[in-house]
Amino acid sequence: MKPARATISPYPDGPLLVRGDVEIVSSDGTPIPLRRRTVALCRCGLSTIKPFCDGTHKVAGFRAD
Amino acid sequence: MTWTLPAPPTTRVFTARGPLSAALLDALQGAGTSAGAAGLAAQAVAAATDVIRDDDIQLSLFALYASVYGSVAEFDAAREWDPELIEARRLLEDPFEVALRGLVPMPALPEPSQSAVASALFALTSADAGPSLSRHLAKKATREQAREFLIQRSIYTLREADPHSWAIPRLHGRAKAALVEIQADEYGGGRPDRVHAEIFAKAMRGAELDDRYAGYVDAVPAITLCSLNMMSMFGVNRRLAGAIVGHLAAFEMTSSIPNRLYGDGLRRLGFGEDVTDYFDEHVEADAVHEQIAGRDLAGALAEDQPELLADIMFGAAACLTVDGLVGAHLLEAWQRGESSLRAPGVLA
Numbered sequence A: 001m002k003p004a005r006a007t008i009s010p011y012p013d014g015p016l017l018v019r020g021d022v023e024i025v026s027s028d029g030t031p032i033p034l035r036r037r038t039v040a041l042c043r044c045g046l047s048t049i050k051p052f053c054d055g056t057h058k059v060a061g062f063r064a065d
Numbered sequence B: 001m002t003w004t005l006p007a008p009p010t011t012r013v014f015t016a017r018g019p020l021s022a023a024l025l026d027a028l029q030g031a032g033t034s035a036g037a038a039g040l041a042a043q044a045v046a047a048a049t050d051v052i053r054d055d056d057i058q059l060s061l062f063a064l065y066a067s068v069y070g071s072v073a074e075f076d077a078a079r080e081w082d083p084e085l086i087e088a089r090r091l092l093e094d095p096f097e098v099a100l101r102g103l104v105p106m107p108a109l110p111e112p113s114q115s116a117v118a119s120a121l122f123a124l125t126s127a128d129a130g131p132s133l134s135r136h137l138a139k140k141a142t143r144e145q146a147r148e149f150l151i152q153r154s155i156y157t158l159r160e161a162d163p164h165s166w167a168i169p170r171l172h173g174r175a176k177a178a179l180v181e182i183q184a185d186e187y188g189g190g191r192p193d194r195v196h197a198e199i200f201a202k203a204m205r206g207a208e209l210d211d212r213y214a215g216y217v218d219a220v221p222a223i224t225l226c227s228l229n230m231m232s233m234f235g236v237n238r239r240l241a242g243a244i245v246g247h248l249a250a251f252e253m254t255s256s257i258p259n260r261l262y263g264d265g266l267r268r269l270g271f272g273e274d275v276t277d278y279f280d281e282h283v284e285a286d287a288v289h290e291q292i293a294g295r296d297l298a299g300a301l302a303e304d305q306p307e308l309l310a311d312i313m314f315g316a317a318a319c320l321t322v323d324g325l326v327g328a329h330l331l332e333a334w335q336r337g338e339s340s341l342r343a344p345g346v347l348a
Helices: A056-060 B019-028 B037-047 B055-069 B083-103 B114-126 B133-139 B143-157 B173-186 B196-206 B222-236 B238-253 B256-268 B273-304 B306-335
Strands: A007-010 A016-019 A038-041
Touching: A016 B273, A038 B273, A056 B114, A056 B256, B019 B037, B019 B055, B019 B083, B037 B055, B037 B083, B055 B083, B055 B222, B083 B222, B083 B306, B114 B238, B114 B273, B114 B306, B133 B143, B133 B256, B133 B306, B143 B196, B143 B222, B143 B256, B143 B306, B173 B238, B173 B273, B196 B273, B222 B238, B222 B306, B238 B273, B238 B306, B256 B273, B273 B306
Parallel strands: none
Antiparallel strands: A007 A016, A016 A038
């Protein structure tokens, strides 16, 4: 059976949630270890653990639109 | 040849705080009869001025729920469904729930739509002001205060996620899938060493504390037990499924940023990675969980079962109120130059 395609879901005024079989690599191509099945990617640019979200968008008042 | 078996999970049975908890601890261990427990529960409630801070009542609820979780090895499994003990629990739960509903400011109800509920929960949890335990830990706390903080947290966190798991069979469809997505991560995603409760146990050992469940029950005040008892009551009672879902959403939404500060504070105080790992893990994990909990769990549940909306918002507000009381207890004790523990000697 072919695995379902990975999904990337923008959450309102929040991060992008990534589910499924993906590899995330840094700008030089180095794989970034994924420590959980579902990860949240920073969309506001302010996370201290980029590329992952750390919730900082909430205090920064980030709006997606 | 002889085999060395791994040690069974051990706990330490704790000390009664009044006639009701004394009788219940005997009955739950199979050392005494449960007869009369309901009468003692009714008497304890009648005598209590504040159920939420009553030591005998909160320790009794803690013990009764521990019997259901199986978290205290000394408790006899045969007593789990003892009708007298169930009756005693109901007699405590009813006034406990009434007291919580009286204490917790009820938020305005949003439309029962996924987006509106998620937004309302994020707004509610962001508005939570007041003195901050996490900022104190980050900047000012002493090493002893940090160890007290771990002890206070251990009452829930050595069983982290279990109270919310009761909701899994009570939910359906997308809300169930969302809760399982969160809980699977809480339980390590298939890796026993990444079970969050186990990572916390490692933090306890790293801080030279006892990592056995309930090892510090005697040291913590009623309000700390109340925080877990509230989750347990919301979890084990199907009629309160909305409240446990709202509780989880608020808990996750007030976790990432405080955990970063806790981790920073523990590093400042010289604790090692074995202690900070739990807090660092939660910065990333709960930034994922809060999104799922707000939108896919609480939001979807409100949309699918609008009759649960009020309890979803109540559960969220209850989490903020009661955890605020726990935080205030710690900060106020430390400001007075005192320990936040009932028995500070455990730190010696």
